Amino acid sequence: MKSISKDEVEQVFNSPNSTFIDIRDNYIYSLGSIKNAINIPSNFLITMPEKYLNKETKYYIFCDYGVKSAKVVRYLEKLGYDVTNINGGYNDYKE
Numbered sequence: 001m002k003s004i005s006k007d008e009v010e011q012v013f014n015s016p017n018s019t020f021i022d023i024r025d026n027y028i029y030s031l032g033s034i035k036n037a038i039n040i041p042s043n044f045l046i047t048m049p050e051k052y053l054n055k056e057t058k059y060y061i062f063c064d065y066g067v068k069s070a071k072v073v074r075y076l077e078k079l080g081y082d083v084t085n086i087n088g089g090y091n092d093y094k095e
Contacts, residue, residue, distance in 0.1 A: 003085040062086035
């Protein structure tokens, strides 16, 4: 499983063809997230990845602490998506 630290987020933030996905519930997302991240709750992303993702884009996925997003990343990798987990999630990033 590919993953990056909170310090590496800024390095890849402006990379072309990469998207940040916050998999937390909409209410939690509305309280704050990584700049320009889109919100796709994990249950939607897991059940219908083809609706939200394409295999040509690199995705950086995060949750609160990085645990749930790690599971989602492992699952999506098996389906052939280019996904990377953000270790520590949003809580590490916002510090």
